[in-house]
Amino acid sequence: MYNILIAKYGEIGVKGKNRYIFENKLIRNIRNMLKSIGKFNVYKEYGRIYIDVDDSNYEEVMNEVRKVFGVVGVCPAMKREKDYQVLKDTALLMLEEKVKNGAKTFKIQSKRGDKSFPMTSQEMSIDIGGYVLTTLNNPDVSVDVRNPEVKITCEYRNEHTLVYADSVEGYGGLPIGTNGKAMTLLSGGIDSPVASWLVAKRGVDIEAVHFHSYPFTNERSQEKVRELAKILSKYCGPIKLHMVNTLNIQKAIAENCNEEETTILSRRFMMRIAEKIGQSRYCDAIITGESIGQVASQTMQGLVCTNASVSVPVFRPLIAMDKIDIIKIAEEIGTYETSIIPEADCCSLFSPKKPVTKPRLEKIEKSEEKLDVEALIDSAIEKSVVETISYE
Numbered sequence: 538m539y540n541i542l543i544a545k546y547g548e549i550g551v552k553g554k555n556r557y558i559f560e561n562k563l564i565r566n567i568r569n570m571l572k573s574i575g576k577f578n579v580y581k582e583y584g585r586i587y588i589d590v591d592d593s594n595y596e597e598v599m600n601e602v603r604k605v606f607g608v609v610g611v612c613p614a615m616k617r618e619k620d621y622q623v624l625k626d627t628a629l630l631m632l633e634e635k636v637k638n639g640a641k642t643f644k645i646q647s648k649r650g651d652k653s654f655p656m657t658s659q660e661m662s663i664d665i666g667g668y669v670l671t672t673l674n675n676p677d678v679s680v681d682v683r684n685p686e687v688k689i690t691c692e693y694r695n696e697h698t699l700v701y702a703d704s705v706e707g708y709g710g711l712p713i714g715t716n717g718k719a720m721t722l723l724s725g726g727i728d729s730p731v732a733s734w735l736v737a738k739r740g741v742d743i744e745a746v747h748f749h750s751y752p753f754t755n756e757r758s759q760e761k762v763r764e765l766a767k768i769l770s771k772y773c774g775p776i777k778l779h780m781v782n783t784l785n786i787q788k789a790i791a792e793n794c795n796e797e798e799t800t801i802l803s804r805r806f807m808m809r810i811a812e813k814i815g816q817s818r819y820c821d822a823i824i825t826g827e828s829i830g831q832v833a834s835q836t837m838q839g840l841v842c843t844n845a846s847v848s849v850p851v852f853r854p855l856i857a858m859d860k861i862d863i864i865k866i867a868e869e870i871g872t873y874e875t876s877i878i879p880e881a882d883c884c885s886l887f888s889p890k891k892p893v894t895k896p897r898l899e900k901i902e903k904s905e906e907k908l909d910v911e912a913l914i915d916s917a918i919e920k921s922v923v924e925t926i927s928y929e
């Protein structure tokens with residue numbers, strides 16, 4: 538019965554020339570999302586985005602399209618030829634289907650895309666409502682305009698007619714590629730993929746940097762991060778992943794600085810490296826998965842010290858979130874299962890037994906004076922490897 542999906546998107550900021558850019562990006566992103574299940578005809582027509590489907594695949598396709606950033610809802614619809622009688626009979630078919638599933642009250646709402654059609658939309662609704670009710674001829678079924686169990690929308694458009702009744706909610710947000718680019722610090726943990734996803738949802742392109750301590754950390758921990766980037770690329774499109782070995786930095790810190798400051802010092806290195814790679818890649822901000830008080834390095838004082846190491850804006854979308862809520866998002870977006878695979882992280886390897894929880898910036902800066910910060914950063918960046926991760 539269904540042969541088309543209508544992808545609905547928010548209208549805010551989608552005017553004039555922007556609308557065209559916005560829609561084209563959305564179409565491209567929908568195609569990317571659907572790549573793994575097949576090739577689909579995704580197209581726009583008079584300010585709407587449609588996807589051709591059939592009864593065998595529409596549910597699966599709908600469930601993927603709703604995940605595309607910028608889509609606020611998806612409706613499975615019946616597209617038929619442009620004929621008023623056909624429209625009425627399609628509405629009847631929809632009502633029969635809904636009644637079969639237990640509905641007792643309904644309402645018809647109409648839209649007239651073709652303004653030359655002689656009836657107003659109000660007249661159409663009354664006429665179609667009367668037609669389906671008498672033809673159905675079921676005493677248990679009635680019209681309820683205030684609080685119907687089923688709302689059937691009938692559209693008489695320029696090229697065809699459409700009938701739909703259901704809608705699944707989308708993630709919302711803005712299409713990827715409509716709001717600049719940011720460099721995300723992607724660890725193998727639960728938080729950073731969620732943080733990246735949340736910022737990407739606002740239309741921001743993502744590039745990622747991962748820090749490892751190979752051969753102290755093994756290949757598998759890098760593989761895990763590639764897998765996380767791959768899941769994210771389903772939403773974000775191909776992601777450039779910079780793999781940076783920080784072993785020399787960790788060693789320099791261990792040899793020259795106070796053990797309890799190790800974590801904060803290495804976090805400051807990570808931020809600076811992300812900032813520097815980001816600058817060369819046209820990223821205007823960096824993203825982290827930090828959340829107040831989650832671990833010793835994320836106390837208020839810890840965050841102040843980490844933040845002070847860079848001058849670009851740092852986006853921390855999880856800053857005020859509880860772990861349990863972060864986990865819910867990780868499960869929803871599909872990163873959780875990968876994130877919980879136990880692998881050593883560069884931080885966990887060198888983490889001090891008793892980290893400072895109230896570091897003072899002046900003290901941390903003093904400790905850094907013992908290190909050749911610039912040289913360590915440049916050398917790490919020089920040896921870094923960049924990969925493009927995409928989702929097929």
Ligand code: ATP
Binds near residue numbers: 723883
């Ligand atoms: P996550 O669950 O994302 O690993 P976390 O709770 O373990 O976070 P930290 O290890 O303190 O917290 O890291 C805080 C943030 O710093 C991470 O969310 C991530 O953005 C970044 N980060 C930490 N380790 C790495 C790493 N090895 N590579 C890249 N970024 C990292």
Ligand code: MG
Binds near residue numbers: 884
């Ligand atoms: Mg971590």
